[in-house]
Amino acid sequence: MDALDVKILRLLQQNARMNVTSLSNELSLSRPSVAERLHRLEERGVIEGYTARVSPQAVGRDTQLVIQIADLRVTPQQFEQWAQTQEDIVECHRVTGHASHFIQAAVVGTPGLRELVDRLMDFGTVQTSVVLSSPVAYRPMLPPDASQIEQSR
Structure with missing residues (x-):
């Protein structure tokens, strides 16, 4: 997993509705390159699915x-x-x-x-x-060394 994969994970966890074109623009990559990366992340089981967070x-x-x-x-x-x-x-x-x-x-x-x-x-x-409050109700899931991976790019 490289810095671009980590950025894709971060962006999709912030907004799972981002399409390939939006990701491509955000990452300054071609659409086919982004689509291939998404496909690889899905095949490897890193991305398990796309959902909406609903307020109970x-x-x-x-x-x-x-x-x-x-x-x-x-x-x-x-x-x-x-x-x-x-x-x-x-x-x-x-x-x-x-x-x-x-x-x-x-x-x-x-x-x-x-x-x-x-x-x-x-x-x-x-x-x-x-539950009285949830100070951390949801946190994006990234590899433990994500900040180091992103800085290496």
């Missing part, structure tokens, strides 16, 4: 949660399959430590919180935290 509050999910599940009463695979079917669950991570899974969820107020916790209690011990 703007779509009525005003309560965001971080939930830990410990002492599972089913297999991790059974729990993970169930979690994939739950619309309130935004992310689910299997982790090391006392808790086996960390979940991020977005629900509609206290009733939504209560309903999700009630469903989760069937699977194990539930510890829930309500």
Whole structure:
């Protein structure tokens, strides 16, 4: 990965709607060159897809949660399959430590919180935290040495 690839990643994470022409203009590269770089990044799995970030509050999910599940009463695979079917669950991570899974969820107020916790209690011990603020809600993902790569160009 070189400095241009890092710049492409940075730009697309700021605005996934940028087309090849816009990227080409921003990077002062030809459209075919940018298209080839994008194709390579996609083929290598660096770019997994293109999405829109949606505000949970703007779509009525005003309560965001971080939930830990410990002492599972089913297999991790059974729990993970169930979690994939739950619309309130935004992310689910299997982790090391006392808790086996960390979940991020977005629900509609206290009733939504209560309903999700009630469903989760069937699977194990539930510890829930309500998100008060998110000082780092999203950060573009770049290689650890991105600043050095960009400076080398």
